[in-house]
Amino acid sequence: MWVHIAILVVIVLVVAFTAYKLIKWNAGTAKTEGVVEGDFEVEVQDQVFLLPDDKKAMHEDDGVETILFLGNDILTYYSDENGLVEQVAAKTGATCLNAGFPSTTIALKKAEFDPEYPLDAFSFYNVSKAIADRDFSLLHGNERSFEDSRYYKGAGLLENLDMNTVDTLVIFYDAQDYISYRIGLNPDNDVDPVTYSGALTAGIKAIQEKYPFIRIVCMSSPMCYAYDASGSLVNGDMYDFGNGRLTTYYQFMMDVCGATGVTFIDNYYGTIDEDNSSEWLLDNIHVNAACNEHMAQHFVNVIYGEN
DSSP, rough: OOHHHHHHHHHHHHHHHHHHHHHEEEEHHHTTTTTOOOEEEEOOBBBBBOOHHHHHHTTTOOOOOEEEEEESHHHHSSTTSHHHHHHHHHHHOOOEEEEETTOOOOSOOSSSOOOGGGGGGGSSHHHHHHHHHHHHHHHHGGGGSSSSSSHHHHHHHHHOOOOOOOGGGEEEEHHHHTTOOBBBBOTTOOOTTTBBHHHHHHHHHHHHOOOTTTTEEEEEOOEEEETTTSSSSSEEEOSSSSSSHHHHHHHHHHHHHHHTTTTOOOTTTTTOOTTTHHBBBBBSSSSSSHHHHHHHHHHHHHOOOHH
């Protein structure tokens, strides 16, 4: 009888210890900034992948750290020292190149290019394809559709850039795919360019195949607000336009990064929330200089270390 009691006590202790560790793990360790009421914790889900040594050996070190940024308004809204790209450059001393195209998305709106919708030419899918194929005709053919000179300048920068000098490629888009109703996933085609997950996968793979020595980093968008069909302001963390909530897109990016061996930097948790959004958002989606500084420092800490 004592043997049975001892075994039962051991089982109870194991179950209690397991439950404690699970609860502690779920609580996370990274504190959210800007907490107003009470103290709570979230888990920042950065995933770091290092390039294998054989791929590193394919890259000739020129002694200059060069970082190429691809994205949309999250990179282009500021054009001075308050921009994220400029802040990363100031913190690292690296040569940081901004190839952001305003209002663009990762996924295509239409499977076949439609001249009536020239923004598709500058989507991540088509930009990554242009970089891999070294064919920028689609970009140049549509840059005059916009008065903003950044389309022209960005296309020219990419065409004239020697990709062999690039050490790190950063993919950073805000929540434009979410608020533009881009489809999240096609379960029958993991590289479907009209889906967020498919376009991201296809673009990353195209660059990896052509330039295997470049380290690729994806940065998730921070939280944002949007308007529903009635014109009411809704939290992207809670509202589904039909293709999932903003966190659904966040998970798609994380999954793609894991499948392709690409580093994922989490700007969603531990950055903007409902309590501090008035401090870090200029409007519903665009972030201010303070938020840029926070995300730039987070990038530097993850990729280059806190020291």
